[in-house]
Amino acid sequence: xxxxxxxxxxxxxxxxxxxxxxxxxxxxxxxxxxxxxxxxxxxxxxxxxxxxxxxxxxxxxxxxxxxxxxxxxxxxxxxxxxxxxxxxxxxxxxxxxxxxxx
Amino acid sequence: xxxxxxxxxxxxxxxxxxxxxxxxxxxxxxxxxxxxxxxxxxxxxxxxxxxxxxxxxxxxxxxxxxxxxxxxxxxxxxxxxxxxxxxxxxxxxxxxxxxxxxxxxxxxxxxxxxxxxxxxxxxxxxxxxxxxxxxxxxxxxxxxxxxxxxxxxxxxxxxxxxxxxxxxxxxxxxxxxxxxxxxxxxxxxxxxxxxxxxxxxxxxxxxxxxxxxxxxxxxxxxxxxxxxxxxxxxxxxxxxxxxxxxxxxxxxxxxxxxxxxxxxxxxxxxxxxxxxxxxxxxxxxxxxxxxxxxxxxxxxxxxxxxxxxxxxxxxxxxxxxxxxxxxxxxxxxxxxxxxxxxxxxxxxxxxxxxxxxxxxxxxxxxxxxxxxxxxxxxxxxxxxxxxxxxxxxxxxxxxx
Numbered sequence: 001x002x003x004x005x006x007x008x009x010x011x012x013x014x015x016x017x018x019x020x021x022x023x024x025x026x027x028x029x030x031x032x033x034x035x036x037x038x039x040x041x042x043x044x045x046x047x048x049x050x051x052x053x054x055x056x057x058x059x060x061x062x063x064x065x066x067x068x069x070x071x072x073x074x075x076x077x078x079x080x081x082x083x084x085x086x087x088x089x090x091x092x093x094x095x096x097x098x099x100x101x102x
Numbered sequence: 103x104x105x106x107x108x109x110x111x112x113x114x115x116x117x118x119x120x121x122x123x124x125x126x127x128x129x130x131x132x133x134x135x136x137x138x139x140x141x142x143x144x145x146x147x148x149x150x151x152x153x154x155x156x157x158x159x160x161x162x163x164x165x166x167x168x169x170x171x172x173x174x175x176x177x178x179x180x181x182x183x184x185x186x187x188x189x190x191x192x193x194x195x196x197x198x199x200x201x202x203x204x205x206x207x208x209x210x211x212x213x214x215x216x217x218x219x220x221x222x223x224x225x226x227x228x229x230x231x232x233x234x235x236x237x238x239x240x241x242x243x244x245x246x247x248x249x250x251x252x253x254x255x256x257x258x259x260x261x262x263x264x265x266x267x268x269x270x271x272x273x274x275x276x277x278x279x280x281x282x283x284x285x286x287x288x289x290x291x292x293x294x295x296x297x298x299x300x301x302x303x304x305x306x307x308x309x310x311x312x313x314x315x316x317x318x319x320x321x322x323x324x325x326x327x328x329x330x331x332x333x334x335x336x337x338x339x340x341x342x343x344x345x346x347x348x349x350x351x352x353x354x355x356x357x358x359x360x361x362x363x364x365x366x367x368x369x370x371x372x373x374x375x376x377x378x379x380x381x382x383x384x385x386x387x388x389x390x391x392x393x394x395x396x397x398x399x400x401x402x403x404x405x406x407x408x409x410x411x412x413x414x415x416x417x418x419x420x421x422x423x424x425x426x427x428x429x430x431x432x433x434x435x436x437x438x439x440x441x442x443x444x445x446x447x448x449x450x451x452x453x454x455x456x457x458x459x460x461x462x463x464x465x466x467x468x469x470x471x472x473x474x475x476x477x478x479x480x481x482x483x484x485x486x487x488x489x490x491x492x493x494x495x496x497x498x499x500x501x502x
Contacts, residue, residue, distance in 0.1 A: 029169045038145045042430035070484015
């Protein structure tokens with residue numbers, strides 16, 4: 001995974017099968033991805049922007065769609081919740097832009 | 103090299119957040135995070151939910167050991183701090199092995215423990231509580247045994263109902279015993295209580311409100327029985343009690359800090375000695391913009407929020423602005439999300455249709471939205487939380 005902060009700072013991590021982007025970001029201490037509810041689709045504090053294609057990602061669920069309406073940073077077409085984002089099979093180079101606020 | 107050393111006692115969600123936030127706020131000394139349990143800090147909310155259903159016994163940890171190391175946070179796991187002595191320069195803590203740890207800055211994130219049933223026979227091995235990983239493992243192992251068919255849950259609060267739903271998912275026959283007239287009586291609007299009760303009854307849970315457990319009867323070779331005040335009994339192979347939590351304040355009290363019953367903290371999360379900070383379930387907050395009654399909050403959000411404020415106080419920087427408290431619970435397939443604190447005089451109106459299984463109760467004080475309580479209604483929750491935050495922050499001194 002590649003995480004890009006608003007200030008351009010980049011961090012690269014390995015993601016494991018079955019690990020969500022939120023869990024991956026938390027485990028590696030990525031600033032700006034909070035995941036306060038631990039992945040229960042309850043807080044929208046793991047909001048991320050996917051850079052590039054959304055193909056091959058799990059589809060946007062109804063609950064996720066609803067929670068994205070309440071994000072601290074503006075919602076974009078590329079907005080997802082990291083707790084619902086599984087990269088299967090894990091592959092290199094998936095890039096995530098971290099929003100300026102959660 | 104700084105000669106400062108912060109000691110954070112308690113390695114739950116608040117303690118870990120406080121340690122991390124000390125770094126984020128530029129604290130340059132060493133940071134010690136002491137926890138009684140062995141292992142990395144882990145998430146508690148799953149323990150009453152999917153953790154019980156799975157055979158896997160690994161908890162969900164927040165951070166890897168490498169991450170903590172990279173932030174210069176020394177985790178003293180398996181070190182129960184038993185006493186703390188204060189002096190002008192800071193103080194010294196002693197762990198259960200007799201080892202001492204000097205500090206210049208002290209934070210208490212000691213959490214809470216399950217309130218114990220005060221009933222004859224409640225020390226029976228059939229009676230379980232749920233607070234930490236060891237409890238969850240013991241409860242999970244017991245509950246997954248095919249010999250356990252009937253489960254009695256004492257307490258119809260969030261933990262009790264989450265457990266009841268999990269036990270039902272494990273195929274158990276579940277009875278919930280609640281003293282009050284409705285479930286979740288102190289936590290949510292009664293229309294939500296009624297909805298939840300209906301959903302639990304539909305799942306086959308035997309729900310008994312307005313009953314008073316008076317004893318646990320345990321005799322060898324027979325099922326455990328919970329005796330109720332009206333003389334009837336409920337038979338169960340396993341009893342689990344979720345009857346509230348008591349803040350852990352032994353260390354705070356030994357330091358002479360005011361406790362009522364949690365450690366009394368001000369808006370900067372300072373305790374009554376004006377130099378120790380405390381955060382999370384162990385605290386009693388003062389009245390504030392978003393918590394006008396000064397209620398004790400036991401939630402992930404409160405632990406994280408208070409920890410950040412406490413860390414800012416120790417690091418000597420401006421604390422983050424106040425934010426709306428929020429809570430969640432997942433009871434089987436019912437998703438409850440709540441934000442803000444309804445005040446006693448607030449109006450409470452339904453939005454959405456309870457019959458559809460997705461609705462909210464919105465609370466207004468005058469024209470100001472002060473709280474939302476949402477059932478399977480994440481869009482209203484998300485919008486409501488934002489609106490409460492915005493409305494209450496701009497309100498003071500602003501033109502109408």
